[in-house]
Amino acid sequence: MLTYLVRRVLLVFPTLFVISLIMYGLLALKPGDPIDEMRRGNPGFTQEDYLRLRKFYGLDRPWYVRYWRWLGQAIQGNFGPSRQFGRPAAAYILQYRLPNTLLLSGLSLLLAFLVSIPAGVISALRQHTLLDYVVTVFNFVGVSLPIFWLGIMLIYIFAVVLHGFLPAGGFATPGLSGTWPVFWDHIRHLILPVAALSSLQLAQWTRFMRSSMLEVIHLDYITTARAKGLPERLITYRHALRNAILPLITLVGLNVPLLFSGAILTETVFNWPGMGRAIFDAILVNDFNIAMVSLMFISLLVILFTLLADVAYAIADPRIRYD
């Protein structure tokens, strides 16, 4: 196992190198550069201004030259400044965006995990009952509803129809002070985006848990356990669930990185300043540094969480061995 882990960790570096090269190249191939943004916003912008600024920002050099320079700086932890925000790109993402995404995605994941497991188990154990049908319908609805539509509807109901019962978006109320008011204010701002973002995962994982549980509870060893007179509770939660949850662990592990980048719709609808939105905006306005540091970070997350999922799988299932 240790050899396997070391090998996987060492593979991270060449993987990230190839990913960064491809990403930088793709970004460079996209038409437009930051100078075009300046030109659009400033009438009277002349060709001299354009050439001067291109030279100043090094955009007159070939992309692979710029990439090499970027790589040299990035290895030293310097990902360059953000042209959008005037701050170091890495510090901006780590300070202003990542925590927000961690909060939103983490809570969504936790909510989905905590609800989908018992919902899936109960649905499987009470198959073909009214409860099972209700859970199934909710699952289909959750999978079918687009997140952005669900988000807008939640805002409309809770903010507009209910006259501001919950906020229409954002991170915090300006000007609020005091520990508890600020804390509750954050909670209020989290409720709707977490509900929206977790809806798809919750529905998918519930279905998955249900299917996995149904498969396991009909296996011979479960029948044997019942025949031996073990309590049903013990059979369900100690024997059946433990095996049924294994595929879900892998699924969750693979989904975690997606929560960081895939929350863009939720972040846009709820004006939540997270990484998904940051990447999207950065690509549109040619803020290469923000785009690169965000994409590299997510790539690292994907690699690490895939590894974590493999390790967790091995721990949960003694039959799995890595060499």
Place this chain on the structure above:
Amino acid sequence: MKGRLLLSAMLMGLLVGIVAWASPSLNNLVIGATQEPSNLCPWEGSADTKENVMGIFYLGLTYYDSKGVLYPGLATEIPTAENGRLVAFYDTAGNLIRQEVLWTIRSDATWSDGTPITTDDVLFTYEVQQTPELPISTRTYSDLIKEIIKVDNKSFWIVYKTPNLFYAAVAGSIGLARFGDIAPKHIWEPVYRQVMAQVKATPEKAAEIVEGQFLGAPPSIGTGLVVGSGAFKFEEWQINQFIRFSRRPGFFLGAPGAEANYLKEITVRFIVNQATLISAILAGEIEAADDICLAGQDPAVLAAQLGDRAVVETTASGFIEKLNFNLFPQCATAADLLLGDKRTRQAIIQAIDREDVATTVYPGAIVSNSFMIRGDVGFTDDVNQWAYDPEAAKALLAAIGWKDSDGDGWLERVSADGRTIEFDMHWVATVAAFRIRTGEILQEFLKEVGIKLEVENLPGSVLFSTEYLNHGSDCTWRGIVEYAEAGGIGQAPADPLSNELYANDLLAIPVTPLLENVPLLANGFGGTNIMGWINNRFDELRAQALKEFSEAKRVPILVEMQKIYNEELPTAPLYERSETVTKAAGLVNYTKGTAVARGQFWNAWEWGWAQNGAVAVR
């Protein structure tokens, strides 16, 4: 029992935030905006995103009111020839060769930390503006300045080496900082000197140093002391969320009655998604919208949704939505369609019911026939209105050889070299919802006259990239590109007399190379005349207008320019875009009034709630 208590506490907590937003009772205002400035640096930045926010806590030497009248701001008076503050020198041929303008800063003008605003601030501002190592976006006006001469602590002469018609206007036209004209030396000089020292020491890292330590300096990103010259002072900036300002007591510009009757705090909230922003307005979390965030919304629908809780107002934006034609003979596709023949362009504009387009896609817009906006000095409506007339369009097209020979509904013609060319025209615009709809509508109208329109929508960052927009001669776009451009303005320059319409800058000294403003291979595809329109008379008139200080004498020049434009139609204007703002009932003086006022936030010192005794003066 404990569970019920906890649940009740949580529900109460949920309700806490309902009353936390600003309201008349707190004498505050929350404004919604979809665009956030990237920094608070007075010299650098994009006009649209920054101008409003900077306008709250900066005041320029002058400002325009809601009727387009220019007033002194930080200055004691507007320099004119009559008051002796504008001195023009002419050569024997009558050409304006030098211009000197005397400004005096108000004796009570101070920065928000109490430091007096002086000529030293002006000199420093100009020094920074002209520093070649800094990525100042444009130096169009500052490059006209020969020198600034200090008279005393409050007065200074600006000597222009080339005439600057807009020597007293806003938005950086004077030639100092783009935002607010004058920057605080005592705040920015330490930053500037340190940055320049580092740049000199490690020139290969200049871009990084400047971006990180100048544009990213604490006064620029709001993490350090931020001072301004306006009626409000900066309080805090929560990035991606809001910026908050508080009133400066005793500011020299005010409104009738006690100062306490007017706003004491303003918060600008940034919500990038328009639907979410509108929800926040409907929920009462936002009491006013800026003039950009509701683009494309139907004012009537908004008014119905808001009822008597808020007022919906529309103003001219100063932007004209237009169809730009590819007139480059080098682009074979465009040349085959005879777009270079003005009769083709006249036919196309008559084939479109522009009134229908305007009311459908941009409620509140007004059909335009000029490159100038209504209400501006020299604007004339006494031009061909190009009314919707598909029969006239068909006749024009037939006259230049287009006919539906095969009966399939599309026009064809036979070229000089014997090729059969179908009228299949490329149209490209951004992915904005109203433009997607415009493409669909144009397809229907042009189909009626036998023109097939191939529509394409691209992200703005691609469409407006130099590689795309400036390469019309390479046929990157092969027919029409649609976007909005600031109307060429005779009074206040958003875009001085339409930068994109001239081919040769006959005003420049020294004279610029031939066709410098037309993007071609020879000039590295530089220039803003992306259509490739060349009209020598237009260029001559433009140069004359830009040297004519007398408005009375400038008007006939501008009228002739508009007539040429209207006849030639290098671009087919669709409509003047309107801007829609909402303001909660009781909010007074929150009005832009005219596109000449530039932005919505020109008069923050007058904003207030009628419920608190604020007097409506606009």
